[in-house]
Amino acid sequence: LRGEGFSLRRFQGWIYLVPEPGFEPDSPQELMPAxxxxxxxxxxxxxxxxxxxxxxxxxxxxxxxxGERIRLHPDGHSKSLKNWLQEQAVPPWERPRLPLVFAGSGDDAELIAVGDLWCSGQYSGSAPAAGWRLIVKREGD
Known part of the structure; x- marks a missing residue:
C-alpha cells in the first residue's frame, strides 16, 4: 500500500511503515577519512x-x-550475503538499499560493513585494528 512519501509493507507477520528512500548514488562512492x-x-x-x-x-x-560474501570472523568461513541477510530477517525491500562498505580494490576488496547490521572488528569497537573507525547510522538516529 503506497501513500505520499511512504508505503505500508508486511514481512513475517509484521506491518512496516516504510519512508520513501533518500538519495542513493547510482555508482560506488569512495569514503575518505573524516x-x-x-x-x-x-x-x-x-x-x-x-x-x-x-x-x-x-x-x-x-x-x-x-554474489557478495561476508566473513563474520577473521579466521572463519565466508557465507553468501544473500543468505546472511535472510537469516538476519532483514526485510526484502531493505536488502538492495543497504550500504555495503568494502576495503581494498578490485578482486581483493573485502566486505567490512553491511549497513548498521555488522562491521568488521578491524573498523569497529574502541580500538579498531585498522586504526580507523567506521560509523554507519540511519538518518535520524
Whole structure:
C-alpha cells in the first residue's frame, strides 16, 4: 500500500511503515577519512581512532550487485550475503538499499560493513585494528 512519501509493507507477520528512500548514488562512492557520505537514508563516516599508524586502503560504498560474501570472523568461513541477510530477517525491500562498505580494490576488496547490521572488528569497537573507525547510522538516529 503506497501513500505520499511512504508505503505500508508486511514481512513475517509484521506491518512496516516504510519512508520513501533518500538519495542513493547510482555508482560506488569512495569514503575518505573524516568525510561524511549520505547514502539513501544512511550516513557513513570514517574517523581516526587514537593515532592511526596504518595506511588506509581505498574504502568504497555501494549497494548489492549479487554474489557478495561476508566473513563474520577473521579466521572463519565466508557465507553468501544473500543468505546472511535472510537469516538476519532483514526485510526484502531493505536488502538492495543497504550500504555495503568494502576495503581494498578490485578482486581483493573485502566486505567490512553491511549497513548498521555488522562491521568488521578491524573498523569497529574502541580500538579498531585498522586504526580507523567506521560509523554507519540511519538518518535520524
Amino acid at each position: 568525510q561524511s557520505i549520505a547514502w539513501g537514508g544512511w550516513r557513513l563516516v570514517l574517523e581516526p581512532a587514537a593515532n592511526p599508524e596504518s595506511v588506509l586502503p581505498p574504502i568504497r560504498v555501494s549497494t548489492r550487485q549479487g
